[in-house]
Every structure is written in structure tokens, then in C-alpha cells.
Amino acid sequence: MDATPRSAAHAAAPAPSPDAAATPPPSAPPTAPAHPTPRLAVDGLTVAFGGLTALDDVGFAVEAGQILALIGPNGAGKTTAFNAVCGLVRPKSGRILLDGAPAPARPSLLRDHGVARTLQGLGLFDGLSVLDHVRLPQPQPRGRAAGERARAELERHGLGDLADRPVQTLPYPERKRVALARALVADPRLLLLDEPAGGLGEDDIDALGRTVREVAAGGCAVLLVEHHVDFVLGLADRVVVLDFGRVIAAGSPEAIRGDAAVEAAYLGLQASA
């Protein structure tokens, strides 16, 4: 039963007329919903590989414009969480919702739902040019507009002059930018980044951080798995920490830095590595 006294404040307010209740005054500013539907919501996610429980009742959510990082030691379950979101592994239980509706179970359908991801292994194709990597993922027919969109995306990543180069001739940081450009050319509404800073130097990591912020500022929700702790804690709005498949902490980067369990399970190990 609700024990909150209702009488005093509510009794003092004049009753609104039926008309006033039905039509807000024209000057009233539009109000954002108190809890917008997250772009991605994961709830009670459990994944098992035979006898090994890789994820155990994991939950998190990412809203439009937000950057959420999943961190944790090797084997904590971060990539498994990514793969479950992408339909690459079948959960034992739990729900994965995109904009409030069940996510497609097949990875091939993700693009139609505004989801793009980068891969730890990049997944580029030797022999294809840089431009083709960014032009071909666009919907058919791929006319002039697709070529222009691809070139604009390459320019954004400082790859414009490399457009015609076979991708395998590029150094690793540039190849990594091609993979990111390929994900972004579809203007995703949810971007999944698997260790985007791995193997990059300081300048490339700074550029990556600027790009990810810009993408989020444009309204895309970003989910990021990353071991580079300073990068993550400087970039993410919220951080979820996994250990042995369970969420051991979730909160702002500041809260995570000060969390004793996270320090013991992960941050302390990273610092001494």
C-alpha cells in the first residue's frame, strides 16, 4: 500500500478544466520522455558453451547518443555479449531488445535494423580497394551517390588519398580506420566496437576517440569492448564491468575507477601488466 500522504499538496492545486487537460497550451515546450526506450537493452542474458557459463544473468542498456563500455579481464564474457547481441551465439536465456523490440536472431538482418559492428580481426578483404570496402556495404543499386557517400566517409577518417589502394597494402592503423569507415557508412543507430583501440598508438587513439564522440553526438548509441582502460574511462558515459560472466559493477567512469571490486578483479591487474 502507498503510505505517501497525498492530501496536502494535491488538494491545494486547482482542478484543471477538461479542455486544459486535453490540449496543452501552444507555447508549452515538448517534453522528452523520462525514460526513453534504449536503443539496445540486454536483460538476464545467460550464455553457456557446454558446461561453461560464459555469461550469467547479464543486463545493460545503451541509449541513443550514449557510449557504454564493457570491460573486464580476459575471458570475462565481453565478446560473447557482443556476439549474442549480433545473433552469433544463441543465449540460453534472456532478452535482447533493439528499440524495444526483439533483436533479429540472424546477423545478416542487423544492418536492416541500423546495427553495425567492427571486428577484432577487422575482417577486411585482400585485393579489394579501400574505397570498395566502404562502397560495397551500401544498399543496391550502388550508383554515384554510394560512391560519393563512401568517399566522404573516407575523407572523415583521413583516408581520402588512399581510396584506390588495395587494403592489404595499408599499415594496421589505416586498415583499422577502413573497418570503422565501413561500419559508419551505413549511418548506424547502434555501433558495436570490439577493441577499437587495440594495436593503435596515442595519436590514432585520440583520433578514434574524437570520431566515436562525434558519432554518439549524432545520436548513435555506441557499445564498446576495450582493454585500454584510460581510453575507455575517458570516453564512455557508462561502464559495465564483467568478471567470470557476471556484472560486478556498473556506473560512471569515476565510480568504476573507485570501485574496490573492479580494482581487485581488473584495474589492479591492468596497472601492473
Ligand SMILES: Nc1ncnc2c1ncn2[C@@H]1O[C@H](COP(=O)(O)OP(=O)(O)OP(=O)(O)O)[C@@H](O)[C@H]1O
Ligand atoms: N565458441 C566458444 N566455445 C567455447 N567456449 C567459448 C567460446 N567463446 C568463448 N568461450 C569461452 O567463454 C568465456 C568468455 O569468453 P569471451 O571471449 O567472451 O571473453 P572476453 O571477455 O571477450 O575475453 P578477451 O578479453 O580475452 O577477448 C571464456 O572462458 C572463453 O574461453
